Amino acid sequence: MSSVFQDDVIAFADxxxxxxxxxxxAELFEALIAAxxxxxxxxxxxxxxxxxxDLSAEALALPPGFAAxxxxxxxxxxxDAAPTTPLSADPTVAPVAANLPRAPxxxxxxxxxxxxxxxxxxxxxxxxxxxxxxxxxxxxxDDQGQPRAIIEDYGDDTAQIRFVSDVDVPQGFSIQAWxxxxxxxxxxSLGVLDGPRATTxxxxxxPVPADAQLYEITLEPEGGSPTGRPTGPIIAKGLAAxxxx
Amino acid sequence: xxxxxxxxxxxxxRALTACxxxxxxxxxxxxxxxxxxxxxxxxxILIRHDLAxxxxxxxxxxxxxxxxxxxxxxxxARGWIYAVLRNRCLTILRDGKRLSSLSPDExxxxxDARQDLCHDDDWKLLAGKGRLGECLDxxxxxxxxxxxxxxxxxxxxxxxxxxQGVPLGTAKSWIRRGLASLRxxxx
Numbered sequence: 001m002s003s004v005f006q007d008d009v010i011a012f013a014d015x016x017x018x019x020x021x022x023x024x025x026a027e028l029f030e031a032l033i034a035a036x037x038x039x040x041x042x043x044x045x046x047x048x049x050x051x052x053x054d055l056s057a058e059a060l061a062l063p064p065g066f067a068a069x070x071x072x073x074x075x076x077x078x079x080d081a082a083p084t085t086p087l088s089a090d091p092t093v094a095p096v097a098a099n100l101p102r103a104p105x106x107x108x109x110x111x112x113x114x115x116x117x118x119x120x121x122x123x124x125x126x127x128x129x130x131x132x133x134x135x136x137x138x139x140x141x142d143d144q145g146q147p148r149a150i151i152e153d154y155g156d157d158t159a160q161i162r163f164v165s166d167v168d169v170p171q172g173f174s175i176q177a178w179x180x181x182x183x184x185x186x187x188x189s190l191g192v193l194d195g196p197r198a199t200t201x202x203x204x205x206x207p208v209p210a211d212a213q214l215y216e217i218t219l220e221p222e223g224g225s226p227t228g229r230p231t232g233p234i235i236a237k238g239l240a241a242x243x244x245x
Numbered sequence: 246x247x248x249x250x251x252x253x254x255x256x257x258x259r260a261l262t263a264c265x266x267x268x269x270x271x272x273x274x275x276x277x278x279x280x281x282x283x284x285x286x287x288x289x290i291l292i293r294h295d296l297a298x299x300x301x302x303x304x305x306x307x308x309x310x311x312x313x314x315x316x317x318x319x320x321x322a323r324g325w326i327y328a329v330l331r332n333r334c335l336t337i338l339r340d341g342k343r344l345s346s347l348s349p350d351e352x353x354x355x356x357d358a359r360q361d362l363c364h365d366d367d368w369k370l371l372a373g374k375g376r377l378g379e380c381l382d383x384x385x386x387x388x389x390x391x392x393x394x395x396x397x398x399x400x401x402x403x404x405x406x407x408x409q410g411v412p413l414g415t416a417k418s419w420i421r422r423g424l425a426s427l428r429x430x431x432x
Binding site for chain 2: 010011014017018019020023026034037040041043044045046047048049050051052053054055056057058059060061062063066067069070071073074075077078079080081
């Protein structure tokens with residue numbers, strides 16, 4: 001497939017490796033890399049190829065005490081857990097070798113849309129993923145415009161949520177995911193999370209999600225909102241992008 | 246790749262695996278193997294020692310935090326470690342607030358020093374002796390300069406276009422075409 005989208009994904013990977021993306025673009029792109037082994041391989045290869053440019057810098061001795069200070073810091077720094085299963089990986093399908101040109105149009109269209117428009121992101125089906133594909137994808141941004149989480153709603157009352165940057169959940173609180181199918185229905189809970197980890201949500205019987213439907217995550221008392229409506233501060237929110245492009 | 250580089254690369258893989266398993270000695274090992282080189286890269290981009298040390302410290306903390314995720318991913322430990330460090334340097338470089346504590350003279354000195362990084366006549370030193378140098382040599386001058394300014398000196402598209410006196414789109418297209426030719430040459 002030779003299309004403008006294929007050129008775009010390569011251009012995005014170039015910009016990412018060269019450090020020419022804004023932090024927000026880079027975070028979105030990292031979420032895509034995490035979901036697509038072929039793209040990850042492409043990025044890794046380009047990095048390796050350019051590595052001699054870094055290895056040519058004149059080495060500089062570490063200042064005394066640097067390693068000890070660093071050990072003090074990491075002793076207080078919890079590690080991020082490894083993702084259990086990448087969102088779009090299917091263990092029953094063997095990974096496909098890096099073949100960006102064969103990536104589905106829909107995936108690439110989503111990549112272009114997300115990075116060009118910088119708001120919503122629609123990676124509908126990475127190449128390894130069989131049906132079902134999500135009906136909508138929403139990138140949830142915090143009040144600073146930073147992406148925090150991505151929700152893929154499958155339209156069968158299940159949704160996947162994945163976090164793309166740190167979310168602090170104080171002791172005694174939970175994260176709750178919501179959507180607003182319509183003003184009349186009001187916010188509907190998609191589920192309560194015990195931490196900012198990739199989770200499959202099984203919500204109530206809801207209408208098929210629509211383009212531009214609102215999704216958000218809030219901080220709620222442990223176990224979820226006592227009222228059935230969002231009560232805590234909004235951590236991040238975003239509008240869905242329909243995936244039938 | 247020399248035997249020494251290959252051996253260091255394997256040691257780094259092991260060190261990152263140790264980090265992924267929650268063993269802090271992996272961080273010490275990465276510093277032992279690659280710390281001086283990493284600090285050298287940070288100093289080349291950021292010019293100032295204090296900023297370079299800050300960037301390396303931040304990068305090592307990120308490496309500690311994200312090691313387990315990375316170990317499931319693609320590529321060598323070394324490629325990833327340098328990518329984390331470079332990203333951290335660029336974030337500092339482009340953070341207006343972070344740099345606002347520096348005096349105007351200091352900022353000017355930093356910018357001037359970065360300008361001097363990619364002289365037309367000694368760029369070959371930057372690429373080392375391998376195939377990358379040959380492939381960079383085969384590029385036309387503007388594309389090569391744009392790629393080196395971005396990767397070595399941490400220039401943004403906007404800075405490249407301003408420095409070279411061309412529209413933004415031209416600077417972007419130099420980098421894009423240049424990397425496409427590089428990929429072809431290196432493959």
